[in-house]
Amino acid sequence: MKEKFYLTTAIAYTSGKPHVGNTYEAILSDAVARFKRRQGYDVFFQTGTDEHGQKIEDKAKAAGKSPKQFVDEVAGEIKRIWDKMEVSYDKFIRTTDEDHVKQIQKIFKKLYEQGDIYKGEYEGWYCKPCESFWTESQLNGGKCPDCGREVKKAKEEAYFFKMSKYADRLMKYYDEHPEFITPVSRKNEMINNFLKPGLQDLCVSRSTFKWGIPVDFDDKHVVYVWLDALSNYITGIGYDADGNHGENYKKYWPADVHIIGKDIIRFHTIYWPIFLMALGEPLPKKVYGHGWLLQEGGKMSKSVGNVLYADDLADTFGVDAIRYYVLTAMPMESDGVISYESIIDEINGNLANVFGNLVSRTAAMINKYFGGSVYDAGAFEPIDQDLKEVVCGAYKKAAAKMDEYRIADAIEQVFTVFRRANKYIDETTPWILSKDESKKDRLKTVLYNLAESIIIGASLLNPFMPKATEKAAEIFGTKLRDYDIIETFGVNKEYKVVNDAEILFARIDKEKFMEELNAKQQANEQVKAQEELIGIEDFSKVKIKIAKVIACEKVEKSKKLLKLTVKIGDEQRTVVSGISNYYTPEELIGKKLAMIVNLKPAKLCGIESQGMIICAEDEKAGVVAYLSPEKDVEEGSQVF
């Protein structure tokens, strides 16, 4: 009987369209799922969407839609992208699914009835106008982060989960399963920051917004989104809080791995295991926290309009190329970087030149010398041995890397097959053999060895690039192999190659591409600039005046802040500005600079800031510069 393997992605939050970095996780997980299937595991791969919470309620409202309407649209978009990227999930769960909702209510009730959840009082900082509770760390200079007004300590009724009760058991689980948190460096963060100081009980209900799963015995409250979201891993495969589990649950739980982003490791390695302990269910075997795929030259930002989306990139470069790229761009323990130039370099280098061209030249020779048909004619030469060893040895090396979730390294191992095969062509020089009638069998054997190497390599590459590798197999008139026979050379007895093999990966003219891209972006910016035109009445709301800095010092408690005392006409004000990385206090004293004077005051590190220095930022060069009048003007002069 096949061994089971259950893996999941984190479910994607439906607050907006996922960028390529979010999509990376689905592709990564898919690569693992496909590799495991080739290895013969009975794989269940679950992904989906997390659709509740205040943020979504707010976003929907802003878009003039009902929350359900809103999440239907976004979830549809996410599913469409996953499908487009060939993510081969077995189940796509949505937290608005009826059976999920029902189970969450049952789970909440069960935990309440057994005393792990209790009713208490949530104490936080409350902003009355915004009707919002904030935590200490969310406050901005001691004030409401939304409106900047005063907040008050306030209490509200809420349900809490007794986290501390399970802390010792969790520690024990960490100790007994050293690979539970991967990379292990994250484990220390969890232990040192949370477990050692003592776990606080977690507030698991909300009553300040509605868009969530109602607590069925107390409908003022909705279930805290993380209890809702995390449980998808069991509800999606048929968990039942009453114990009448579905077949899939009995078969697949516990999960073999939860693949998640590094930002949510805490939820998956502390809260989730504790919820499971409380439910009396086994814990997942591993939580793998991957790094982030970042965009070159700073953050992706929707307002800047430089966000890369996987589906757009796939339209430009192809699904397989983007899958390959995002998988290889990620180092094991840190973040990866994505840029158009490096995508093109990878496509041209490894995909077109090494892999694609190998397929192309081999197919062409088989057609040219033998009319498209070739088999092992038995003309072995010692030089063949090394080729076969490299080709047949690649699986073990790649599989070892996959077991460590070092995907990029696994792919690198596969490429040694193609590199070795290219070298083999130079070593055996088929074009010279072809000129000697007596070497015909040798030539046939050489080309057969190449075809066989390509099929083995393509089979290994298949989990990462499903379509292109299948095409490669079609070119050689065969199918890709599962990994039980991947270490044997000579499985196929003969190859029949198609006549006009299509090019798997076209080379891209990088210079031309970048020029066209720049032209396109400039055009977009112009359009955008026009769209964002404002009237003079908008501008006149902002009062800018020239201020003279009469004193300046560093704010001790902070890294970035400077406290400035400025004179605007007869008035003296205190301003806090985050520019200490760019200016020393001495540099600023005596200077005249432009400042917004009618901004609502805000407390930063306990100091009230009564205005804002305006600065120009050159992100690329990392330069920040304040603006000052070109001629000397009296402080207090207005800027128009």
Place this chain on the structure above:
RNA sequence: GGCGACGUAGCUUAGUUGGUUAGAGCGGCCGGUUCAUACCCGGCAGGUCGGCGGUUCGACUCCACCCGUCGCUACCA
């Protein structure tokens, strides 16, 4: 502030319990080849393994300190 990680060739990076000439890919330079998507193959470039000490017969790999970069520091997901 507390805890932790990292800093290896122009770039991205491997380096397992310390041990002979520190590996690879990309880029660069030189040479070879023509089956192929101006591809492929070979060679070279020569990096004080962040800095300074220490332990050791011997350290990129262990310890201390310094410099730099980054992560986590709880109820927004």
